[in-house]
Amino acid sequence: xxxxxxxxxxxEVRSRLAAVQRFRGLSGGAAAASGLAAVLAGxxxxxxxxxxxxxxxxxxxxxxxxxxxxxxxxxNYGAILLWLARHWSSRSRSELRxxxxxxxxxxxxxxxxxxxxxQHDLAGLLPGTWCVCYALGLLASRAMVPRGVLAVAxxxxxxxxxxxxxxDVAALRWWVMPVTFGVGQLAIxxxxxxxxxxxxxxx
Numbered sequence: 001x002x003x004x005x006x007x008x009x010x011x012e013v014r015s016r017l018a019a020v021q022r023f024r025g026l027s028g029g030a031a032a033a034s035g036l037a038a039v040l041a042g043x044x045x046x047x048x049x050x051x052x053x054x055x056x057x058x059x060x061x062x063x064x065x066x067x068x069x070x071x072x073x074x075x076n077y078g079a080i081l082l083w084l085a086r087h088w089s090s091r092s093r094s095e096l097r098x099x100x101x102x103x104x105x106x107x108x109x110x111x112x113x114x115x116x117x118x119q120h121d122l123a124g125l126l127p128g129t130w131c132v133c134y135a136l137g138l139l140a141s142r143a144m145v146p147r148g149v150l151a152v153a154x155x156x157x158x159x160x161x162x163x164x165x166x167x168d169v170a171a172l173r174w175w176v177m178p179v180t181f182g183v184g185q186l187a188i189x190x191x192x193x194x195x196x197x198x199x200x201x202x203x
Contacts, residue, residue, distance in 0.1 A: 023144035025087075027079035028193025034072035035185030041068045042178030050174045058123045061172060062114065065130075068177075072185070073107075102144070106137030124169035127176050131160030134181070145188075146195040152187050156180065 041064055052061040110133035117125050138145070138153035159180045163171040 022146070022195070023141075024196075024199070025080040025083035026145065026192050027076065027083070028189045028191075028196055030075040030079040030189075031185050031192055032189030033075050034068075035182045035187075035189060037068050037071050037075075038182030038185060039178045041065065042174055042182060045174040045177075051169075052123075052172050053169055058118075058169075058172070062118065062123070062126070065177060068181075102141040103137035106133045106140065109133050109136075124166065124171050125164060127171040127180065128160045128163030128166070131156045131163060131180050133160075134184075135160060146191045148191040149188055152184050152191070156184055 045061070045064060049057055049061055049064070052058050110130050113129045113133070114126060117123060117129070135153045135157035138149055138156065142150055142153075163176065163180075
């Protein structure tokens with residue numbers, strides 16, 4: 001057999017295996033809704049908390065973005081549960097457990113870091129830490145998401161590292177979270193939606 005043909009066949013096998021492993025319960029609409037929620041929260045912050053610096057303002061800032069997180073989790077996991085109800089099987093339940101375990105540690109770590117940094121008056125490190133934790137969660141679930149999501153994860157990681165080195169509480173400015181989490185989630189939404197359309201066309 002020709003070596004080039006063998007390599008092409010191997011690439012095809014790998015592509016098909018990746019498609020089988022990919023979790024089909026993800027929702028592009030839910031991811032995009034999460035990004036839109038972050039953009040709207042950023043607009044709210046622009047008018048009411050453009051540059052939080054006092055303890056009271058920082059508490060409101062954390063409450064605002066915790067609310068966005070809760071909404072994002074509810075939207076995305078709600079969409080997954082709806083998918084699970086429509087595709088109930090032992091395989092789908094196993095996939096759900098795998099997805100939950102890959103990203104859950106990153107979310108828990110982000111929550112722990114948030115509590116610790118607030119206790120030590122290090123709120124300026126929060127956005128960068130959130131970005132890095134989310135990047136790690138996306139990388140952990142890389143086998144179950146569209147390939148382009150890895151590029152988004154890399155951007156989250158780079159943004160997080162840059163924010164961690166930001167001076168004082170500059171990372172808390174109103175535009176930071178919409179530009180990072182908001183734009184990132186919108187991009188993930190587009191990637192997942194495109195993958196859904198491609199998968200439906202191939203069936």
